[in-house]
Amino acid sequence: MSGSIRRAFLADLTPGQRVLDTETSKYLITVLRLSKNDEVSFFNGQGSRAHARILEPHRTKTTVHIEASTFSDPTPPTLHLCCALPKGDRAEWIIEKCSELGVSSIRWISCDRSQNPKKDHTKRLERWTKIAREAARQSHNDWVPTLHATTSLQETCDIHSNHTRIVLDTSNAPSAVNQSTDLSKAYAMLVGPEGGFTETERELLRTAGWRPMSLGASILRVETAAIVGVGFIRAITNETSKAC
C-alpha cells in the first residue's frame, strides 16, 4: 500500500552504473520480476536509500543505474534488545519481529540458565542477517538492527550503562505503564532465559540499575516477552515523541 516501487537491500549505494551480484540480481529479476527501465529503491540498512533504474536485466548480473542516496536518522527512541537465546527458530522470530519494530541492535546474552550459552553462533549469523534485512525491507525501515555476538551479563551491564535500562520480569515488578512517564531517548531492554535469572544475576542487575518491568500476569516465553516488550516501548514512545 506504500507506493508501487519495490525495495531491495544493497550495501553499497555509490551512485552511477553498476553490475549487481548474483543474489541481488536474482531477487530483482526472478523474485520481483522487474524488467528493463523498471524502478527500484535500494536501502543499505544504515539509514541511506537510493532510487535506481534497471538498465540490463539479467538473472545473475543485472546492470542498474543508481541515483544519489538520501540519509535518514533512525526513528527515536534508540532501543537495544539484550535477550537470552531461545531454542530453535524462535531466535529467528525475535530477529524478524524486532527488525520490523525498528530496534537498533540485538544482543544475545549468556546467563546461568541460558540454552547453550557458549555455543558459537557465527554460522547462524549469516541467516540472521538476511532475516533482519528482509524484515526491514518489508517494514520500510532504512535501518537494519546490528546483531551482536553473545555477551555475558556483566559485559551487557557495562555496555549499556548510559542507557535507560529495563529488565522484563514477572515477579511483582511494577507494570509497564508506570514507566511511561520516565522515557529517555535510548533504552536497553533485557529479557532473561526461560528459567529466569538466578538470585546472583538479579543482584547484579539491581546493582547495575536495571529497573524491572512487568507486561502482565501471564508467564511469557522469551520470544513473546521480547516482541511484546519492544512493541510496548515503541508504542508509548511514539506518542511521547509526537507530544514533544
Place this chain on the structure above:
Amino acid sequence: MSGSIRRAFLADLTPGQRVLDTETSKYLITVLRLSKNDEVSFFNGQGSRAHARILEPHRTKTTVHIEASTFSDPTPPTLHLCCALPKGDRAEWIIEKCSELGVSSIRWISCDRSQNPKKDHTKRLERWTKIAREAARQSHNDWVPTLHATTSLQETCDIHSNHTRIVLDTSNAPSAVNQSTDLSKAYAMLVGPEGGFTETERELLRTAGWRPMSLGASILRVETAAIVGVGFIRAITNETSKAC
C-alpha cells in the same frame, strides 16, 4: 520456576479414578516421564484445574486419581482478537502467542484483500486447538482461547457491538497510549490483511464504531501487529486493574 508440579490439559475433570486416553497418557509418561505416585495438575481450558496423582503409569492408558477441581474467572480484561488470516505458519504464531497472552477468543475475518478468505480451515482447527492448549499450559493460564470459524467483517461488527472496538491502523491513527484513559473490561481488537482494508471496509468500520489505534511508525506484518496489539492492551489494562 512456578513450582515443580507438571501441568497437562484434560477436558473432563470429574473427580475420582480414571483411565486416561492415549494422547494424555503418552504426554504424562513419555514426555514428562512421570511415575507412579507423581502429581500432576490438570486444567480444562475453561477455568478449572484439578490436582491428580498417577496410580498406574502406562504409555497408552495411565490410571490417575483426580481430586475436586477449583474454578477461576479469566483475568480481566476480556479481549477478543479478530484478525485477517496470514499465510503459512504465521497463523499458528498468532494462536500460540495470543494464547500465552490470555486472549479470550480468536476469530479469523474475511476481507476484500484477505488470503484465501473462503478456504475451509476445519482441518487446521485440530492443530490450532492443540497449539492454543499447549501455550495456555506453558503460561499457566487456565483459560484457552475459543477459536472461531472465519467470519465476514459485517458479522464481526455485529458480534462485537457491545465491546470497546479497536482497529489497528497505521494511517494517521491516534497512537496507542491515547486510548489508555478509556479502558473498559471487554475489548475487540481488529487486525486487517497485509494489503490493508479497502475504503468500503474502512467506512463500514467507522460506522460500526471501531476506533483506529496506531502502534508506531513501522509497517508491521499481520501477526506482529496482532501480538504487539494484544500485548499492549494486556500491559496497560493490567495496570488499570491494579489501580482500581
